[in-house]
Amino acid sequence: MGSDVARRLHEADWDSLLPRLLWYALTNIYEPARLLPGGRSAEDIVQEAVAKAFSGDRKWDPVRQPDLEAHLRSTIDSILSSKGIFGLKEWKAVRNVEDPGEWESFASRFPNLGGICHDAEVVLAALQESIRGDRELSDLLEAVLEGFDKPREIAELTEIPVERVYELQRKLERRRSEVLKKLETTDEP
């Protein structure tokens, strides 16, 4: 490794860079489980990406790519793909697929897709159960599951003020996290 690369990595502002990279990794993983195949987590993926910047096939070259964060994001993408993790890229690839043949072709490249679909079903059922009785949150979740994704559209549909939709968005995020934690301790999904 060139010492200039080592020095630049050593001097990087990791305190601000890592939360952004962790967020990037977390929001690019669409598997309905907190732990990924092999027991990995978003933290492991980010740590592996940084390790690869020093050596290996994803070594950072500041001349070709001066932006370290962009380089590490690209490495995270590469790690997620190479480990067969269902991520944003895979979701974008299948979200509009109607043709069964095309779906089968995708499924053949994702041996665990059946398990991922099953986990999604379990987690969604657990989430719906956990918010039963909370009318606003249930209405919000149903709207999202129906395909509404803009807070203003949801506000119009559910007659919940848009500011409240934003609050509920965070509340639902916390509920999702709680449900995933709970399922993790019970080995489901």
Place this chain on the structure above:
Amino acid sequence: MNRDALGKWCRLQDFLNAAPEGANDEAARLTAEGVDVQGTVDRVKEMVRKAYQADLREQAAREQSEASARAQAADARVAAMSLADVVQMLRSQAAALAFFRDKSPDECSEQDLRSLLADIMAAEESDAEAEDT
């Protein structure tokens, strides 16, 4: 295979991942998701520090090895020269002129003269390499 459930789950992910306008609080949201942010920062910093130190050690060892090779090559070249050529070359070296300010080449042993020239040649080569990089 329940494709519908997967699609719904992914739509929910899209919705929840979209940060509300003006929000820039990844660390807080990550912590709420159970992500060990500070632990990751500490581990990565430690990993980077160790890799940097290893790199510095590697570089120092490499430089030492190169300096040793340069010195050996200069010794060999000087050993192949006649004493008259050694003295002749030393007369044209600024470093040697400073060395001989208070004494003449005649006061030094042949070994001193050869060592001095070899040191000067190795140093010049090192400077030239540094300029090239």
